[in-house]
Amino acid sequence: MKGYRKYFLNKILWLLITLVFAFILNFILPRMMPGDPVAAIVARLAQGMSNSTGMKQVYEQYTSLFGTNLPLYQQFFIYVNNALHGNFGISFSQYPRTVSDILKSSLIWTIALQFPAIIVGWIIGNTLGALAAYLKKGFDKVLLPVSIFISNFPPFGMAVILLVIFAVNLKWFPTSGGYGFDLIPNLSWKFVWSVIVHYQLPFWSIVLIAIGGQAIGMRSMSIYELNADYVKYSRFLGIKDRKIVWYVFRNAMLPQVTGLALSIGTMVSGALIAEIIFSYPGLGTTLLNGIKGQDYPLISATTLIITLMVLFANFVVELVYGLIDPRIKAAQAD
Amino acid sequence: MKRISIVLSVLIAISMLLAACQPAPAATDVPVATDAPMATDAPKATDAPKATEAPMATTAPVDANSLPREETLYFNGQQWGTVVCWNPYSSNCNNAMALAQQDNARVPMFETPYLYDMLDGNVYPLLADGPFKWDDGMTQITFKLNPAAKWSDGTPVTADDVAYTWASHVKYNTQFGAANKDYIDTIEAADPLTVVVKAKLGEDGKAINPLLVNAYLSSNYVIQKAWTQTLEARTGGDAAAFMADVADDVVFSGPYHKFFSDDSKVVLIRDDNYWGQDASMFGKLPIPKYLAHVIYKDNAAGTTALQAGEVDVSQQFNSNVQDFWLKQNLPISTYLPDAPYGIGASLPTAFFNKASYGLDQLAIRKAIAIAVDYDTIIANAMTNQSATFAQVPRSLMNPTPGEQALYDHDAVKDLQWVGNDIEGANKLLDDAGIKDTNGDGWREFNGKDLHYVATCPDGWSDWQAAIEVVAAAGKNIGIDITTNYPDWSVYQTIVTNWPLPEKDFDIFMMWSDGAGPTQPWGRIRHLLSGEFAETTNNWNGNWGAYNNPEVNAWIAELPTMSDPAAMKEVYTNLVKAYLTDIPSFTLMYRPQSFHTVNESVWTNFPHENDGTNPPVPPLDMTDGWAIAGLYNLTLVK
Numbered sequence: 001m002k003g004y005r006k007y008f009l010n011k012i013l014w015l016l017i018t019l020v021f022a023f024i025l026n027f028i029l030p031r032m033m034p035g036d037p038v039a040a041i042v043a044r045l046a047q048g049m050s051n052s053t054g055m056k057q058v059y060e061q062y063t064s065l066f067g068t069n070l071p072l073y074q075q076f077f078i079y080v081n082n083a084l085h086g087n088f089g090i091s092f093s094q095y096p097r098t099v100s101d102i103l104k105s106s107l108i109w110t111i112a113l114q115f116p117a118i119i120v121g122w123i124i125g126n127t128l129g130a131l132a133a134y135l136k137k138g139f140d141k142v143l144l145p146v147s148i149f150i151s152n153f154p155p156f157g158m159a160v161i162l163l164v165i166f167a168v169n170l171k172w173f174p175t176s177g178g179y180g181f182d183l184i185p186n187l188s189w190k191f192v193w194s195v196i197v198h199y200q201l202p203f204w205s206i207v208l209i210a211i212g213g214q215a216i217g218m219r220s221m222s223i224y225e226l227n228a229d230y231v232k233y234s235r236f237l238g239i240k241d242r243k244i245v246w247y248v249f250r251n252a253m254l255p256q257v258t259g260l261a262l263s264i265g266t267m268v269s270g271a272l273i274a275e276i277i278f279s280y281p282g283l284g285t286t287l288l289n290g291i292k293g294q295d296y297p298l299i300s301a302t303t304l305i306i307t308l309m310v311l312f313a314n315f316v317v318e319l320v321y322g323l324i325d326p327r328i329k330a331a332q333a334d
Numbered sequence: 335m336k337r338i339s340i341v342l343s344v345l346i347a348i349s350m351l352l353a354a355c356q357p358a359p360a361a362t363d364v365p366v367a368t369d370a371p372m373a374t375d376a377p378k379a380t381d382a383p384k385a386t387e388a389p390m391a392t393t394a395p396v397d398a399n400s401l402p403r404e405e406t407l408y409f410n411g412q413q414w415g416t417v418v419c420w421n422p423y424s425s426n427c428n429n430a431m432a433l434a435q436q437d438n439a440r441v442p443m444f445e446t447p448y449l450y451d452m453l454d455g456n457v458y459p460l461l462a463d464g465p466f467k468w469d470d471g472m473t474q475i476t477f478k479l480n481p482a483a484k485w486s487d488g489t490p491v492t493a494d495d496v497a498y499t500w501a502s503h504v505k506y507n508t509q510f511g512a513a514n515k516d517y518i519d520t521i522e523a524a525d526p527l528t529v530v531v532k533a534k535l536g537e538d539g540k541a542i543n544p545l546l547v548n549a550y551l552s553s554n555y556v557i558q559k560a561w562t563q564t565l566e567a568r569t570g571g572d573a574a575a576f577m578a579d580v581a582d583d584v585v586f587s588g589p590y591h592k593f594f595s596d597d598s599k600v601v602l603i604r605d606d607n608y609w610g611q612d613a614s615m616f617g618k619l620p621i622p623k624y625l626a627h628v629i630y631k632d633n634a635a636g637t638t639a640l641q642a643g644e645v646d647v648s649q650q651f652n653s654n655v656q657d658f659w660l661k662q663n664l665p666i667s668t669y670l671p672d673a674p675y676g677i678g679a680s681l682p683t684a685f686f687n688k689a690s691y692g693l694d695q696l697a698i699r700k701a702i703a704i705a706v707d708y709d710t711i712i713a714n715a716m717t718n719q720s721a722t723f724a725q726v727p728r729s730l731m732n733p734t735p736g737e738q739a740l741y742d743h744d745a746v747k748d749l750q751w752v753g754n755d756i757e758g759a760n761k762l763l764d765d766a767g768i769k770d771t772n773g774d775g776w777r778e779f780n781g782k783d784l785h786y787v788a789t790c791p792d793g794w795s796d797w798q799a800a801i802e803v804v805a806a807a808g809k810n811i812g813i814d815i816t817t818n819y820p821d822w823s824v825y826q827t828i829v830t831n832w833p834l835p836e837k838d839f840d841i842f843m844m845w846s847d848g849a850g851p852t853q854p855w856g857r858i859r860h861l862l863s864g865e866f867a868e869t870t871n872n873w874n875g876n877w878g879a880y881n882n883p884e885v886n887a888w889i890a891e892l893p894t895m896s897d898p899a900a901m902k903e904v905y906t907n908l909v910k911a912y913l914t915d916i917p918s919f920t921l922m923y924r925p926q927s928f929h930t931v932n933e934s935v936w937t938n939f940p941h942e943n944d945g946t947n948p949p950v951p952p953l954d955m956t957d958g959w960a961i962a963g964l965y966n967l968t969l970v971k
Contacts, residue, residue: 035824
């Protein structure tokens with residue numbers, strides 16, 4: 001376990017270094033976009049404003065309120081101080097709402113949609129891929145082309161197809177929203193059922209595309225592993241097929257685990273396409289509007305969450321790698 | 335190691351199990367989107383929060399699980415994104431259902447003294463009692479308040495409330511104070527029901543701009559003094575905090591107030607104690623109990639919901655709107671049964687950047703303007719939801735009869751163009767000596783090829799379609815016009831700050847004013863007035879920096895004029911100057927609000943010749959006099 005501790009500390013150190021640089025970039029990059037975020041706010045106020053001096057006053061009022069008139073380094077220190085206190089500031093695009101409030105109300109929808117979709121897509125995809133590699137014949141011949149076909153659908157294409165077929169034409173599912181257009185959130189069965197029904201199309205539009213990609217990757221890895229010497233040797237030794245398949249699956253899964261970790265890490269950026277096409281609540285469109293409105297605090301907070309989640313997910317993967325595959329730990333600890 | 339593997343396997347198995355637990359909806363069990371909730375589900379009228387109760391929190395109304403379809407009027411196209419606040423002093427609430435202090439103020443929750451009707455150009459009393467009057471010296475307006483007018487807490491609306499609202503706008507430098515303080519000096523209470531609005535006076539001792547003083551009365555809400563003082567106490571006199579307050583406890587005078595809002599929808603509920611049911615006003619309550627707006631992410635989602643009967647009143651651009659009833663046989667209609675389907679009110683305009691090479695030449699500007707195929711723009715960009723320039727010849731006026739009557743059509747007839755005049759444009763350029771001398775296909779001015787970029791914000795699809803047609807016109811007359819679509823955040827920063835760049839923003843689109851109590855003067859001012867030329871933070875207009883002293887003088891003179899014949903002459907002169915100098919050109923007519931209605935649940939919406947008097951304008955039953963439409967609705971069944 002000593003080797004593992006060294007490996008662990010090494011990973012933590014790199015995690016912290018990456019975090020510091022990512023934090024700085026999260027602050028600087030949004031502010032390098034061309035354009036003026038306060039102008040966007042003044043644009044909203046402009047209607048009915050008939051004198052230019054009034055407009056200028058309002059503009060100056062907002063630049064000082066948001067601190068965009070301060071030098072960048074001062075803005076950075078204010079940001080660091082606030083972020084350390086868990087305060088991500090006031091959103092520009094949804095002023096006077098705070099960034100924390102925006103994240104609180106939309107993040108849950110995004111995670112509830114994305115996390116199960118990623119996991120389900122990953123599990124089904126990998127299972128199908130492994131089966132295709134193992135069973136071969138008809139199953140593989142059908143699965144491979146179907147997977148390639150589906151995984152190459154652009155996400156908006158899949159979402160629109162599902163929408164047109166199942167919502168517009170067959171009317172099996174609603175066309176938009178996170179819950180019924182005529183409902184108010186409450187704990188009744190009617191509302192819960194409505195949420196479940198509204199969940200289906202956005203969910204499957206993500207899952208179907210994920211399945212194809214995962215299945216193709218897993219199939220290739222499994223075929224490679226199935227032909228490895230240790231499999232042949234195991235068969236000579238008369239080890240049961242089930243046991244061999246488990247080893248094959250475990251080894252073939254390594255790159256798939258990395259992919260899963262990255263997908264989970266980036267999920268808070270939102271299933272933008274599904275959210276837009278199904279008018280589903282969530283962070284994706286909020287973030288998109290934030291980027292369009294140059295909402296620095298919202299962009300920085302969201303990218304910071306993404307950064308933290310990717311780093312954390314990678315960190316966990318590295319640790320799990322160390323456990324799953326002792327060779328990695330040994331190589332890294334040396 | 336084995337144990338860890340087992341743990342991992344168990345975790346994976348649990349994930350799979352959880353995923354499998356997602357109930358797969360059986361086709362027959364799923365409620366179809368178009369199904370209306372049964373009327374019996376409806377909370378009874380007595381369940382409604384009383385007027386004196388504070389509006390409910392955003393989280394969970396306790397006694398209502400659903401909005402009864404036959405008591406709810408659904409909208410789309412107004413609310414984009416989450417509602418941020420309910421503060422009538424703020425301009426940043428993103429609360430389109432409740433707050434819009436504008437030419438046609440949105441009055442379901444807060445009310446103005448008067449309501450503007452864009453169809454006849456008149457204002458009608460709301461909180462006021464009878465018409466307002468200017469004194470003989472044109473220095474102040476006096477009007478009475480309706481004694482029946484009450485706040486939601488049951489107290490009367492008084493002149494003191496009107497005066498305190500204005501004083502607060504000025505004190506805290508709100509957008510509404512900043513916009514009007516150059517024209518309004520004070521607003522005072524002569525007695526509890528009499529309001530005196532004193533105008534800022536010019537050197538001649540008369541109001542600097544009586545039009546803008548008039549407009550204040552139908553554009554700005556009256557806010558309760560007592561609540562304002564509560565807000566002041568809460569925010570400690572800090573202007574930013576005063577305007578940033580969420581105002582969940584706000585007192586209102588209108589027929590609706592907040593019921594629910596989250597990231598997915600906003601719902602207003604009727605106040606059954608609304609004062610407007612007094613015989614001196616509407617004589618009854620508005621018909622729908624709830625006004626609801628689902629927050630759609632884009633127009634396409636809104637259109638799908640309209641088709642599904644989930645939206646009753648659609649304030650968004652639905653392309654080929656006639657297909658709804660002609661091809662899909664849906665009970666959907668527009669204000670006018672045929673093209674242009676609505677009443678055009680604003681004039682989306684292409685501006686010339688006078689700093690761009692050659693665009694200071696009238697011949698080049700005019701050649702481009704007359705070569706553009708406007709019929710194609712109207713057919714493609716607006717899917718014929720705009721009058722053509724053959725139907726309503728170009729001027730500075732919108733297509734409403736009131737504005738069209740304001741100028742002498744015959745006097746400007748020779749200056750008006752319909753478009754697609756390639757021959758005329760080529761001749762104009764040839765005569766001006768602007769020819770292609772080096773044979774590369776593009777004309778030169780003083781030896782330099784004419785290359786321009788026409789632009790508008792990215793994603794504004796109707797504008798982009800229009801800009802493409804402008805660019806195509808250039809190719810036909812030997813002027814190279816390419817297109818470029820920057821993001822709005824960049825675009826707005828550039829066009830509102832002079833100097834404009836010498837390239838990439840040669841021909842650019844911006845909006846013009848719609849219909850309102852200051853129109854068409856306000857629109858003309860924003861299109862042509864030199865006061866906005868070459869300024870920064872310019873959200874007013876004249877972005878191409880046109881400056882003609884004669885035009886400036888006419889614009890300054892108009893608000894103080896009262897003789898209709900003299901005004902008509904000045905308006906005619908302005909149209910002449912605009913069509914002669916061509917600093918910008920109108921590309922299409924656009925309605926003040928799109929107004930498409932689905933009559934599967936509600937009917938008796940405003941339609942042309944619907945017999946209402948005053949006529950209810952097609953402004954979504956919420957803006958200005960359009961609110962009267964809510965009292966005429968009936969259920970289909």
